[in-house]
Amino acid sequence: MKGRDSLEAQVLTDTEYATDPLLGPALITLEHVHKTYHMGDVEIHALRGASLHIDRGEFVAIMGASGSGKSTTMNILGCLDKPTRGSYFLDGQDVSKLTRDELADIRNRKIGFVFQGFNLLSRTSALENVELPMLYLGVKTHERIERAKEALEIVGLKERMNNMPNQLSGGQQQRVAIARSLVNHPSIILADEPTGNLDSRTSVEVMDVFQRLNRERNITIALVTHEPDIAQYARRVIVFKDGRIKSDYLVKEPRSARDELVNLPPLLDDDEEDE
C-alpha cells in the first residue's frame, strides 16, 4: 500500500518489516525480486526488481499487459518457482532459499491455487477433486471427506458432490476448484485469470465466492486479471509493467458481487420465458 510504504519504509528496511515482531510478519513480502529465464543464449528478464507487501485478509488484483510478469510473480508467490535474485518472505519465513522439496511442502500447506482452466481431474467426482490436496498431506479418509464436503458447501455445491466435471457448468467447475483451493486452510489463495473462461454473469458469481471468502473468513486472495471490471471487486490493485510494479492503489469503492447478482436478471428456463 502506498501510504504504508512511504511511511514505514522510511524507518524499516523490507527485511525488518517482514520479520518485525511487533508489527507481526506481513503475510507476503517480496524484496527486490528478479527472475531471469534463459532461452539458449538469450536472457529474458521477467521480473526486474519487484518489491511488495501483502497483509493477512487483503484482496488484491494483479494487472498489467501480457508479458509484464504477472504469472511469474504468481509462480514465485505460490512456491512453484524461485527468484533468481531477491527474497520472498511468506509468513515471516524466507522461502527464497528453500529446496524444491521444502517448497513443495510449504506449497501444499499454505497456498491454494485457482486457474483459468479449472484444472479438475475429468474422471473424478467433484468431491474427490476437492479431496486431492489433502491426499498429499496424508489426511485420513474420513476427515478428508468431511473437509471436502464442508468446502463444497461453502461454495454452494454440496449437492453436486458426486457429479463429474463434465456434468457441471464452467462456473460450477470453477467453484469446485475454489473449494479444492480451500481445504488445507491456506494462508493465501492465488488465482490466475479465474474468470478468463467464464461469461459475465458467471464471472460475477465466481467473484461473489471470492468476496465472501475474503469478507467472512478473512482469507487472503491475490487474483490476476486483465479485465478492469473484475479488478474492481478487489480492495487493492497492483499493476505490473516490464517486470516491475508500476502502481499500487486501494480501490475506493469495491464492487459488490452479491449486490449485483440480486439486480442481474436470472437466467430463465424455457418455460419461464415471457409469452
Ligand code: ADP
Ligand atoms: P504475464 O503473466 O504478465 O503475461 P509472464 O510472467 O508470463 O507475464 O512473462 C513475463 C516474461 O517472461 C515474458 O516475456 C515471457 O515470455 C517470459 N517468460 C515467462 N515464463 C517463461 C519461461 N518459462 N521461459 C522463458 N521465458 C518465460
Ligand code: MG
Ligand atoms: Mg500470465
